[in-house]
Amino acid sequence: MSETLTAGGTRKLQIWRGDLTSGELVDYELETEPGMVVLDAVLEVQRSQAPDLAVRWNCKAAKCGSCSAEINGKPRLMCKTRLDHLPAEEPITVEPMRAFPLIRDLVTDVSWNYRVNEQITPFTPRENLREGIDVKDGDFLIDQADTDRMSEFRKCIECFMCQDVCHILRDHRMHNRYYGPRFMIRMASLDMHPLDGVDRLDQVADEGGIGLCNITKCCTEVCPENIHITDNAIIPMKERVVDQRHDPFLKILGRTPNKGRVKPPARSSTPEL
Amino acid sequence: MAGSIEHHDYDVLVLGSGGSGLRAAIAAAEAGARTGLVCKSLLGKAHTVMAEGGLAASLGNVAPEDSWSTHFQDTMFGGKYLNNWRMAELHAREAPDRARELEHWGAVFDRTPDRRMSQRAFGGHTYKRLVHIGDRTGLEMIRTLQDRTVHSDVDVFMETTITRLIKDGERVVGCFGYRRQTGEQISFSARALILATGGSGRIYKITSNSQDCTGDGYALAYEAGAEMVDMEFVQFHPTGMVYPPGVAGLLVTEAVRGEGGILRNALGERFMEKYDPKRMELSTRDVVARSIYTEVKEGRGTPHGGAYLDVSHLDSDYVRRKLPSMYDQFLELAGVDITREPMQVGPTCHYFMGGIKVDADTGQTRVPGLFATGEASGGMNGANRLGGNSLGDLLVFGRRAGIGAAEAAGRSDAVSLPAEEIAAAQAEVDHFLNGPGTENPFHMHRELQTIMGDGVGIFRDKEGLSTAIAKLETLQDRVGNLKAPSNRLDYNPGWQLCREVHNMLTVSLMIARAALMREESRGGHSRLDHTGYSDYWGEHNIVIHRESGHDMALTPTPVVKREELSELIEARKEAEKAA
Structure with missing residues (x-):
């Protein structure tokens, strides 16, 4: 080399x-x-x-x-x-x-990204953390495998190049309907936190607008941290949204993905550019 | 005129949005203060993002025998006993809670097999103590604090440059500056103001520091009447990139050595055996930096003038997992695959042990209304900082300054900005833009860096320091003549640099003069003409303040001790002697 x-x-x-x-x-x-x-x-x-x-x-x-x-x-x-x-x-x-x-x-004026970030409910620990399983003497207990999964998204340095190249934002100027790849991975990292107590999937789908992404993977290509934005964050979250909202089998079993997590308070709509 | 500019009023205003500024803002807001936060760059871009190795806290997750008292002793030993004892104590006692708190706010750190926060070895720490996530711990911290801040009741002012603190009589009541994007002036009144402005690495050409690290807080505090302490102690991180030239100085994290990296000279000798056989590569930073420098100077350097740092004997997957940024950085910027071949590294200006002198418990300076925290403050680290202690420092003392400032603000009446002070501040920024000056700030910055690199670098002597001071003084004669090459208001880099060069020059003079006064070698300060320790200087810090005639006064001042900690200190000194 x-x-x-x-x-x-x-x-x-x-x-x-x-x-x-x-x-x-x-x-x-x-x-x-x-x-x-x-x-x-x-x-x-x-x-x-x-x-x-x-x-x-x-x-x-x-x-x-x-x-x-x-x-x-x-x-x-x-x-x-x-x-x-x-x-x-x-x-x-x-x-x-x-x-x-x-x-x-x-x-350029990237302040829109900061306004979007303010819309995302921060990490909030589950209400019923189990002693010896989730916490021990106040310390969180988390698997390294969970850490690795979240860590990929938390590597993000907020260069906003994924936002720049996303055609929903760049060409269609739908800043008021889609949070963009940067904030899809942000929400994915929170959703994948085993001790997070917030049900984020409605926000991902509605204000976040994940449905607008048609997985062209342009964001993944430009990421300087080589984060697999589409494959590891957006696609799994699209699947979770569908499971949560539409899977009749899971509904009958009462096992939707975010069962037990609390829905966040209603928030204002997607920020304008 | 003053009435026409954008103005904001806060109980607590924090300048600086790195780790300490964010933590201070969170604490102040939690304490009920109306809080504002001013960042020179965008939020989340401050120099803390570059911290790599980890956060030192004696959690004892990996080494159960660890305790705050050992951490305290390590910190004092690393600082060569010049630290403010109380600060080192508070830091060691409180860092574990601050680390846990961060995790409860959503930070994600690497784990032990029993699923708790993992801790890694670092130079000068007796036990494995650094909480970390790969080699990007600073980014994790700043992102966590950033999110906490924007969801606290804190107003954030991005890309806003502060050029002057405003006083009313003896107390600081606010500050003045401009919005970088438009050049529009802005003023703040605040019942308490916290400087969390970081260090000043940009006074050297070879530095690991961000562009923003221009010593603004040091100069602002000094000009407002605060005292500075330990300014002669500049930490040169032992391992910066030396090649290619475009990236010289870029940090190579100490975690490389913490994970088992080995240093060798061009002859293949593991030279740390000569300098510190006990701690080897994990000796304190001052020792490793001097060792590499000496090897190079004595002709045993690598082709690009450094030492070899090698991790190729480690499992390559492990290296990529534990040191991903380093792997990328070398592959991308130097074309070196560190899993297969050694890196070439050399010392790079990294950290300022010195800073604004503060009360350990509250961050209060001697100027009413003015607080300082993080790298902007001095005392915690003494003559040399241990790796991992700055991230702990940011959290422990950021929180304390936030609380201290909120309490002071609660005791204070409303404040207002004297019109003549604002007018003077306006005249200064206008002078840089439209005055008759002829000095180019870009060129003067280069001159300053050359003077500091030549005369006030890793090894110093009387002759070199005297020459440097004389040259800096001629720069001081010229600094009033600085003028931005362009007079436009919006995003004007030359305008920005004018005040920064002024600040950096002030800081450089402090460092050079204190370095000349301290006739010994200790920690980050090495004198070729005074190579040993001095008993006198081992008991004294150099405190700097501005006299009424604007002269810089340097005063040797006894180290701040605490009787109840003497036993721990003596025990450590005995143990070192025995070894």
């Missing part, structure tokens, strides 16, 4: 500059050094050529999810995309995410 990093050299960048009213791709050229990532190049442009270039970034370690952009047309973290992994002969295009309102240049 070891490889020799290509030397730096001159690279061309086309960075989208503009605001809500107008904008265009602007050409920049810069000297690069080995192992440089797109964010390094963009910041070097900012430092030396375009000091008012708006770009949101923070950790530069692929952990905070701030520097999401569309690089050569594909949503990626600028800090995790090496220049030498992109075709050398062509200019590298860097554009803002398209599913959210633009603020300026590469910075």
